[in-house]
Amino acid sequence: MGNENDYRDYNKAGAGYEHYSYPSPLYAVKDGMKVVDKNPFKKDGEWQDHSHLTISLHIILIDPRGNHVNIEVLSKAKDKVSADIKNTIKSRGFVKLRIPNKKVVAEIEETINELNIRVSVDTKDMKVYNGILDYPVYLLHHKGTARSTSDNLLHIITDKYGFKNDSSYEHADSVFRDNGLWEMEDYNGITVPSDTNHPQKICFIKTDILTNYRGDQDVVLANLIKHELGHAFGILRHYKGKQIMNDQADMGDAKLDFSKLNKADIQRDVFDRISIYKFQKSIQ
Numbered sequence: 001m002g003n004e005n006d007y008r009d010y011n012k013a014g015a016g017y018e019h020y021s022y023p024s025p026l027y028a029v030k031d032g033m034k035v036v037d038k039n040p041f042k043k044d045g046e047w048q049d050h051s052h053l054t055i056s057l058h059i060i061l062i063d064p065r066g067n068h069v070n071i072e073v074l075s076k077a078k079d080k081v082s083a084d085i086k087n088t089i090k091s092r093g094f095v096k097l098r099i100p101n102k103k104v105v106a107e108i109e110e111t112i113n114e115l116n117i118r119v120s121v122d123t124k125d126m127k128v129y130n131g132i133l134d135y136p137v138y139l140l141h142h143k144g145t146a147r148s149t150s151d152n153l154l155h156i157i158t159d160k161y162g163f164k165n166d167s168s169y170e171h172a173d174s175v176f177r178d179n180g181l182w183e184m185e186d187y188n189g190i191t192v193p194s195d196t197n198h199p200q201k202i203c204f205i206k207t208d209i210l211t212n213y214r215g216d217q218d219v220v221l222a223n224l225i226k227h228e229l230g231h232a233f234g235i236l237r238h239y240k241g242k243q244i245m246n247d248q249a250d251m252g253d254a255k256l257d258f259s260k261l262n263k264a265d266i267q268r269d270v271f272d273r274i275s276i277y278k279f280q281k282s283i284q
């Protein structure tokens with residue numbers, strides 16, 4: 001579909017950096033970000049030296065009460081997510097599928113090549129991960145009523161992450177309460193992506209449905225996590241075929257991967273976030 005990524009059309013004018021439609025409305029910060037669309041790398045007309053910055057993308061698998069997921073399954077899934085996401089973000093040659101400008105592609109590839117990517121497990125849930133390059137993934141187990149699980153999620157969304165009285169909160173509220181999604185076996189998770197009012201995002205995975213799929217549970221869990229991360233990386237729709245962003249795909253398939261175009265989308269999205277991060281640092 002031609003219009004699937006209109007909201008991130010980088011380069012309508014066909015020129016270089018100066019014409020980025022940036023930052024994307026998806027996670028534009030409400031105040032103070034207007035200057036960014038002139039050039040995320042320049043301050044007072046000068047290129048900024050960001051070489052002293054170590055920039056990390058952090059995926060956090062949060063299992064608050066510890067024993068939901070078998071520790072070995074979780075550990076293996078973590079390693080798989082780590083390897084596959086690193087491979088997706090760091091591989092060269094994909095971003096050019098979405099961007100025609102060679103100079104821009106080179107800049108993006110160089111920037112993401114320097115990125116530090118880590119995946120960790122948090123069993124205490126004491127910290128809020130709301131940095132622009134933080135990707136918290138809650139691993140939740142459906143126990144008791146759908147309502148109690150739903151309330152738990154809404155608590156996390158509102159109290160911990162501050163999605164309060166806005167469209168994301170209302171969306172999550174309607175999704176969980178009205179549709180009874182935690183009772184639907186084929187519903188694996190949900191992601192509240194970034195939007196105009198908040199750069200943070202959260203993924204939730206139902207971990208009680210791992211056994212619904214054939215195949216190793218660590219493979220299923222890793223695939224479910226990668227699917228929701230895809231949404232957190234700005235892919236807001238599903239695709240057909242054998243790929244991770246097909247919600248009907250076999251999540252027990254160890255070979256399931258992002259499509260080439262989705263890899264390009266993810267690289268662009270991560271680059272956007274690095275640019276915002278650098279800009280935020282440059283004005284501190």
Ligand SMILES: [Zn+2]
Pocket residue numbers: 227231238247
């Ligand atoms: Zn999905």
